[in-house]
Amino acid sequence: MKKVIITLMGACLIGAVAITTQASPQDDLQQFRSYFKERFPEVPMDEYSNGLYAFPAAGDRRAEWEQIEEFPPYEIDISQGEQFWKANGLGSCMTHPATNYPRWDAATKQIVTAEQDINACLKKLGKEPIKDLKKGTMAHVMAHYRNQYRGQRVKLDYPFNDPDALAAYEMGKTYFWAKRGQLNFSCANCHVHSAGKFIGGNILSAALGHTTNFPVYRNKWGGLGTLHRRYGGCNKQVRAKPLKAQSAEYRALELYETYMATDLPLTAPGNRG
Amino acid sequence: MAKLTKIKTRLTGDETEVLVLVNHPMETGQRKDSKTGEKIPAHYIQKMSFALNGKVVAEANLGPAVSKNPLTAIRVKGTKTGDTIKVSWSDNQGESGAAEAAV
Amino acid sequence: MKRRTFLQGTLAGSALAVAAGAGLLTPTAVLAADWPKNAFDAKSEADAVSALFGSSSAAENSAIKVTAPIQAENGSVVPVKVDAPLDGVEGIAVMVEKNPSPLATNIDMSGGGASGYYSTRIKMGSTSKVTAYVKAGGKLHTASQTVKVTIGGCGG
Numbered sequence: 001m002k003k004v005i006i007t008l009m010g011a012c013l014i015g016a017v018a019i020t021t022q023a024s025p026q027d028d029l030q031q032f033r034s035y036f037k038e039r040f041p042e043v044p045m046d047e048y049s050n051g052l053y054a055f056p057a058a059g060d061r062r063a064e065w066e067q068i069e070e071f072p073p074y075e076i077d078i079s080q081g082e083q084f085w086k087a088n089g090l091g092s093c094m095t096h097p098a099t100n101y102p103r104w105d106a107a108t109k110q111i112v113t114a115e116q117d118i119n120a121c122l123k124k125l126g127k128e129p130i131k132d133l134k135k136g137t138m139a140h141v142m143a144h145y146r147n148q149y150r151g152q153r154v155k156l157d158y159p160f161n162d163p164d165a166l167a168a169y170e171m172g173k174t175y176f177w178a179k180r181g182q183l184n185f186s187c188a189n190c191h192v193h194s195a196g197k198f199i200g201g202n203i204l205s206a207a208l209g210h211t212t213n214f215p216v217y218r219n220k221w222g223g224l225g226t227l228h229r230r231y232g233g234c235n236k237q238v239r240a241k242p243l244k245a246q247s248a249e250y251r252a253l254e255l256y257e258t259y260m261a262t263d264l265p266l267t268a269p270g271n272r273g
Numbered sequence: 274m275a276k277l278t279k280i281k282t283r284l285t286g287d288e289t290e291v292l293v294l295v296n297h298p299m300e301t302g303q304r305k306d307s308k309t310g311e312k313i314p315a316h317y318i319q320k321m322s323f324a325l326n327g328k329v330v331a332e333a334n335l336g337p338a339v340s341k342n343p344l345t346a347i348r349v350k351g352t353k354t355g356d357t358i359k360v361s362w363s364d365n366q367g368e369s370g371a372a373e374a375a376v
Numbered sequence: 377m378k379r380r381t382f383l384q385g386t387l388a389g390s391a392l393a394v395a396a397g398a399g400l401l402t403p404t405a406v407l408a409a410d411w412p413k414n415a416f417d418a419k420s421e422a423d424a425v426s427a428l429f430g431s432s433s434a435a436e437n438s439a440i441k442v443t444a445p446i447q448a449e450n451g452s453v454v455p456v457k458v459d460a461p462l463d464g465v466e467g468i469a470v471m472v473e474k475n476p477s478p479l480a481t482n483i484d485m486s487g488g489g490a491s492g493y494y495s496t497r498i499k500m501g502s503t504s505k506v507t508a509y510v511k512a513g514g515k516l517h518t519a520s521q522t523v524k525v526t527i528g529g530c531g532g
Contacts, residue, residue, distance in 0.1 A: 330489025
């Protein structure tokens with residue numbers, strides 16, 4: 001553990017990406033991509049949608065992952081999600097493409113995720129909203145929904161010129177770069193500065209493309225989980241208090257990470273170790 | 274409600290690879306429920322049979338060391354387009370499931 | 377010992393209950409041979425092989441290919457493929473030497489309708505040799521690969 005901390009702190013000092021709040025989101029995106037292109041010139045951009053498997057260091061694990069992808073367990077979850085979708089007529093109000101989420105709702109001045117719109121859609125149809133936003137039915141429905149857009153590229157129509165929308169984006173960006181928890185790590189420590197490196201037998205994925213493969217079937221969970229389930233898990237891993245799924249911070253973080261994945265293909269749902 | 278069983282087939286020459294995915298917990302009986310501290314009872318697929326046009330060509334025995342939501346695949350000989358492959362399974366708690374696919 | 381009794385009790389109880397209640401276990405069920413309990417309960421690889429094939433004498437055959445990760449990402453899902461392009465393959469068994477019960481799964485294709493191929497996903501408790509036992513031409517052939525496991529898959 002001590003060795004790991006030293007390595008990560010060292011990495012922070014070297015090649016830290018300069019972040020100023022005056023930079024526009026478009027500049028942020030440019031810088032984010034450039035950082036990874038320079039650091040891993042041999043990795044094609046689209047590969048970042050495959051998370052840790054994008055890295056050459058993942059070699060053997062990638063072969064194992066590809067074997068599982070021949071018939072991955074999430075196909076069961078997709079079927080279950082499809083059943084629920086059709087049985088409840090979600091197609092009537094879930095008309096936005098998955099590549100457009102999260103979106104900005106000007107009326108409520110909130111970042112809105114697909115999970116929230118699914119529940120709003122159910123409510124509109126006079127049905128019970130889904131309570132568990134981390135696993136189970138919501139994960140299945142998200143799997144079916146996002147699977148329909150597999151291969152399509154992330155393209156947010158986010159109104160950065162709206163000051164409230166921009167502020168929400170900035171909140172997400174701040175969250176990503178801020179240190180937290182007893183271990184005092186930020187998302188960036190692991191997923192920018194130490195991306196591609198090993199931590200306790202696992203390879204750290206790049207933050208670039210992070211949200212493209214969610215919801216994800218993790219062999220560790222023995223099941224499917226949503227993006228906010230994973231955010232909670234990551235918080236716990238740095239000994240920080242996890243936030244509730246669909247909290248304002250997680251939605252802002254999701255927006256930031258998804259915007260950073262602009263133009264990358266969706267690979268959802270995904271399978272991971 | 275029957276556990277979901279999904280089949281995929283891939284015809285190569287006159288052999289068909291049959292891949293089966295079953296939504297099954299494959300509990301070993303050793304895992305403890307985090308809330309109650311009690312051991313979760315063993316619940317795993319034991320038998321799985323593969324039939325080509327109604328005739329059994331292979332029978333697999335699975336045990337608790339097979340992964341949750343198991344994938345099992347074999348290659349059936351002497352198949353042609355239009356043939357039917359049926360996979361049936363049963364577990365140690367008396368549950369069963371099946372799925373069919375056309376080659 | 378206790379576990380064996382528990383399993384027997386459960387199996388007898390629930391199987392009868394289901395058969396009586398829902399008629400799910402129909403007479404036309406194609407599952408002919410009994411589940412090889414002794415082989416699955418065996419605590420050593422040699423015992424499991426004997427229980428399954430009648431003898432444990434086997435010889436390595438380089439024609440058999442076992443595809444499994446050198447280092448498994450997670451011991452709870454380790455994909456293993458056995459490709460045995462031999463004549464007359466009757467059965468294939470996958471053994472994990474260091475698992476409490478080495479037999480993970482086996483397949484019987486003695487009818488000749490399936491070729492020497494078997495793909496599965498198994499749980500491994502720790503780094504171990506994974507061996508495929510292939511019965512063909514009246515003999516038992518083997519091929520192995522060691523799979524390193526950092527996070528055990530048996531229930532933590």
